[in-house]
Amino acid sequence: MLGIAYALRVMSTEPIRPLQDVWLRPRRVFRELADAPVGLVDQLLGATQGMVGWLAYCRAQDAGAKFSLGQIFGTALVVGSVVGIVSLYVMAVIYARIGTRTAKPAPRRQVVHVLAYGGVPLAMSLGIWVLTALLAGEATFMQTPHADLEGFVAILLRAQFVSYVFLMVWSVVLQVMGFSEILGIATRKAFGVWVLGQLIGVLAALFLFVLIVTLLPGT
Numbered sequence: 001m002l003g004i005a006y007a008l009r010v011m012s013t014e015p016i017r018p019l020q021d022v023w024l025r026p027r028r029v030f031r032e033l034a035d036a037p038v039g040l041v042d043q044l045l046g047a048t049q050g051m052v053g054w055l056a057y058c059r060a061q062d063a064g065a066k067f068s069l070g071q072i073f074g075t076a077l078v079v080g081s082v083v084g085i086v087s088l089y090v091m092a093v094i095y096a097r098i099g100t101r102t103a104k105p106a107p108r109r110q111v112v113h114v115l116a117y118g119g120v121p122l123a124m125s126l127g128i129w130v131l132t133a134l135l136a137g138e139a140t141f142m143q144t145p146h147a148d149l150e151g152f153v154a155i156l157l158r159a160q161f162v163s164y165v166f167l168m169v170w171s172v173v174l175q176v177m178g179f180s181e182i183l184g185i186a187t188r189k190a191f192g193v194w195v196l197g198q199l200i201g202v203l204a205a206l207f208l209f210v211l212i213v214t215l216l217p218g219t
Contacts, residue, residue, distance in 0.1 A: 018033060023120065041116070042113065051077065054076040090201070095114075095179070122168050136153045136156055179193050
């Protein structure tokens with residue numbers, strides 16, 4: 001028991017490393033970041049999450065059958081990163097607004113930290129996307145790859161998809177725990193906050209899309 005108590009005391013006093021510690025100790029990371037301003041790391045994480053989201057969109061659209069890897073990753077770097085950063089701030093505004101209805105409203109900067117650092121697992125999946133693309137080529141971005149693919153490549157694509165889903169779910173768990181910490185609410189209520197924010201974000205994106213399509217000439 002003394003050994004466990006000592007280990008816990010050491011863990012509580014050692015310097016926090018947000019990018020590493022958020023995987024298993026998200027609550028402590030978000031407590032440590034509570035007073036920190038939004039910085040370059042938050043923006044880079046938001047951009048990386050946007051790139052990963054764009055790559056997933058490319059797979060859903062069978063982009064591998066129409067475009068080269070250079071075109072896909074180039075578009076992800078330019079468009080995906082911009083969309084990721086914009087989405088980071090837009091969702092922070094939405095969640096900060098939702099948080100005003102809780103007993104412990106959180107400043108917008110804390111919400112940005114939760115969305116950015118809570119999405120570290122998803123952001124790290126970019127490396128798996130790149131590695132898979134190097135080995136499997138354009139088949140990485142096909143929703144239904146050709147049936148004549150080699151066994152190794154087929155297994156690789158399935159493993160990449162499973163890892164992507166797992167890391168995405170892990171990011172959701174970290175963000176939910178982050179909202180629970182900064183808003184001072186139970187985890188199940190924090191999950192409800194996360195779901196509500198996502199629904200509002202989707203509706204806002206759909207409204208913006210319809211507005212753009214309506215206003216653009218020739219549509």
